[in-house]
Amino acid sequence: MKNQQWKLKARPTGMVSRENFDFVEAAAPSINDGEALVEVQYVSLDPAMRGWLNEGKSYVPPVGIGEVMRAIGVGKVVEAPKNDPALKVGDFVVGMTGIQLLSSAPAKAWTKIDPSLMALPRWLGILGMPGMTAYFGLLDIGGPIKAGETLVVSAASGAVGAVVGQIGKIHGMRVVGIAGGGDKCRYIVDELGFDAAIDYKHDDVRAKMREACPQGIDVYFDNVGGEILDLALASLRKKARVVICGAISQYNSPSFVGPKNYMSLLVNRARMEGFVVFDYAPRYAEAAMAIAKWHKEGKLKAREDIVDGIAQFPEALQKLFRGENFGKLVLKL
Amino acid sequence: MKNQQWKLKARPTGMVSRENFDFVEAAAPSINDGEALVEVQYVSLDPAMRGWLNEGKSYVPPVGIGEVMRAIGVGKVVEAPKNDPALKVGDFVVGMTGIQLLSSAPAKAWTKIDPSLMALPRWLGILGMPGMTAYFGLLDIGGPIKAGETLVVSAASGAVGAVVGQIGKIHGMRVVGIAGGGDKCRYIVDELGFDAAIDYKHDDVRAKMREACPQGIDVYFDNVGGEILDLALASLRKKARVVICGAISQYNSPSFVGPKNYMSLLVNRARMEGFVVFDYAPRYAEAAMAIAKWHKEGKLKAREDIVDGIAQFPEALQKLFRGENFGKLVLKL
Numbered sequence: 001m002k003n004q005q006w007k008l009k010a011r012p013t014g015m016v017s018r019e020n021f022d023f024v025e026a027a028a029p030s031i032n033d034g035e036a037l038v039e040v041q042y043v044s045l046d047p048a049m050r051g052w053l054n055e056g057k058s059y060v061p062p063v064g065i066g067e068v069m070r071a072i073g074v075g076k077v078v079e080a081p082k083n084d085p086a087l088k089v090g091d092f093v094v095g096m097t098g099i100q101l102l103s104s105a106p107a108k109a110w111t112k113i114d115p116s117l118m119a120l121p122r123w124l125g126i127l128g129m130p131g132m133t134a135y136f137g138l139l140d141i142g143g144p145i146k147a148g149e150t151l152v153v154s155a156a157s158g159a160v161g162a163v164v165g166q167i168g169k170i171h172g173m174r175v176v177g178i179a180g181g182g183d184k185c186r187y188i189v190d191e192l193g194f195d196a197a198i199d200y201k202h203d204d205v206r207a208k209m210r211e212a213c214p215q216g217i218d219v220y221f222d223n224v225g226g227e228i229l230d231l232a233l234a235s236l237r238k239k240a241r242v243v244i245c246g247a248i249s250q251y252n253s254p255s256f257v258g259p260k261n262y263m264s265l266l267v268n269r270a271r272m273e274g275f276v277v278f279d280y281a282p283r284y285a286e287a288a289m290a291i292a293k294w295h296k297e298g299k300l301k302a303r304e305d306i307v308d309g310i311a312q313f314p315e316a317l318q319k320l321f322r323g324e325n326f327g328k329l330v331l332k333l
Numbered sequence: 334m335k336n337q338q339w340k341l342k343a344r345p346t347g348m349v350s351r352e353n354f355d356f357v358e359a360a361a362p363s364i365n366d367g368e369a370l371v372e373v374q375y376v377s378l379d380p381a382m383r384g385w386l387n388e389g390k391s392y393v394p395p396v397g398i399g400e401v402m403r404a405i406g407v408g409k410v411v412e413a414p415k416n417d418p419a420l421k422v423g424d425f426v427v428g429m430t431g432i433q434l435l436s437s438a439p440a441k442a443w444t445k446i447d448p449s450l451m452a453l454p455r456w457l458g459i460l461g462m463p464g465m466t467a468y469f470g471l472l473d474i475g476g477p478i479k480a481g482e483t484l485v486v487s488a489a490s491g492a493v494g495a496v497v498g499q500i501g502k503i504h505g506m507r508v509v510g511i512a513g514g515g516d517k518c519r520y521i522v523d524e525l526g527f528d529a530a531i532d533y534k535h536d537d538v539r540a541k542m543r544e545a546c547p548q549g550i551d552v553y554f555d556n557v558g559g560e561i562l563d564l565a566l567a568s569l570r571k572k573a574r575v576v577i578c579g580a581i582s583q584y585n586s587p588s589f590v591g592p593k594n595y596m597s598l599l600v601n602r603a604r605m606e607g608f609v610v611f612d613y614a615p616r617y618a619e620a621a622m623a624i625a626k627w628h629k630e631g632k633l634k635a636r637e638d639i640v641d642g643i644a645q646f647p648e649a650l651q652k653l654f655r656g657e658n659f660g661k662l663v664l665k666l
Contacts, residue, residue: 260591261591263607264607274599
């Protein structure tokens, strides 16, 4: 079996495109002692990928020029590690596969999963990095949350936002989601049970936010940055918490814009805090168990947007940054 | 005795000036039952005054057009409240005097002070709002602080910044101050014992900050906003705390600029938090006792910049916003 891989050719300035990558064929990797070879079935496409393409110091090193594009994926073990009974051929695993058909890594770098518990793409969504991000971002960084508090979340139908809002509802918060377009707005209210939705493409966000949050905002969970972050800052309540999870509106912009209303933090004795989900790895099991339970009880729904074919990778990534995906974006290899 | 008062005539856009105020004479106020009449001797000029002049919701209502300009002052009781032995003629008090020679208010609105413990202007500085702001901002919002951590403070020779840095040193931190000009920089290092100074008017702040904070910044206490806030954000260490105390570089600017490097909060799992010192009123005594003790021990020095004459009020305020004061700015009436 041949491998197919997407490698970084040149760092993007502005929007990512096909020109930033090389799509190459390669021989199936030979595995070293203790490594498992995995046939990758789905890879997760996440906003964080844009940051991984930038030069410079961050919470992880950037993807190097000529390296396979970094991605979390789920797949099946096709060659088990020698002398390690932890993984067998046919086992399903999650790990840092990269955007490629075949991926090898030491056995301990793979997490074995049970696909009978939940469909494979969902292990990249509500049980994957987005689910963990939502859980710890809201409960730990945005916390302590209280029933009756008002939670606003941007990119609210997205992989992280949808889980944030639903966990907020489970805890008795008033939840307002910001999303692009009528379909997504109806979905978060009608399907996910949010109290209100703001359509940033068509509504007057400032007026709608005031109307949807008559008491102001206790927790703002930000995935987008830019103007929406500023409007949320202008609506904070005393002792509010602003969770900085992402800034997708800015990632492909040549000039990053900061929140000019940040002095609202002073007036409202509020805090703005960032986090990196990988820090919570020792507690992933706690989050996964809670999310799986809520999902089983019908309190936390999942939705995936699956793009078919490894060849579609650059366009699928553009779809993400244009906000055109509806649900957790996954590439089926 | 006649009263003289500075009243707000028109809200400033951009830098405050004499045109925004009326300087008027008035009869000495007659006092109501329970009120004390105070002859104001010194008033405090603070960056927060600029915010009080703006229309709109904040942590206190704006000064109204035609009202005496709000200010904290210290003075002597010249008419004691009837039937209230708490204040006698000749007592010295601190309170919201406004910019005027004579000020009346209910007895409970005045705090009696002992001028033999510390000179009058100092009750507006290290023992006044700036001292309280420094104490709670650093220890509560910036805390918990640890010996060996790196503290950077802007407007470091100012009323708040000088106290912040000295409290940092008392707690064993490495303290770096940012100030404008060689005199102020020499003062904070040679007189106040800071470890390093950055002259934002003449140094390459980015390079100097890197050099002065080889481990990065654990606590950044911000009084200025703008570009310096951005440079500090770019140098944060993991789990850093950014204390938002003020943004004097922006107050008189027509377009408020936000910190474009705020995503450093995410990368560094850091937080940025604001506060309003008035919330700490129940704990002022704790701060005042600590500061007075450190001052007596020679560990915390005070410096005032005294402008003489109530007629100088608008120009003295401009001096503050131009960064031309050296030490706590006080107007002697």
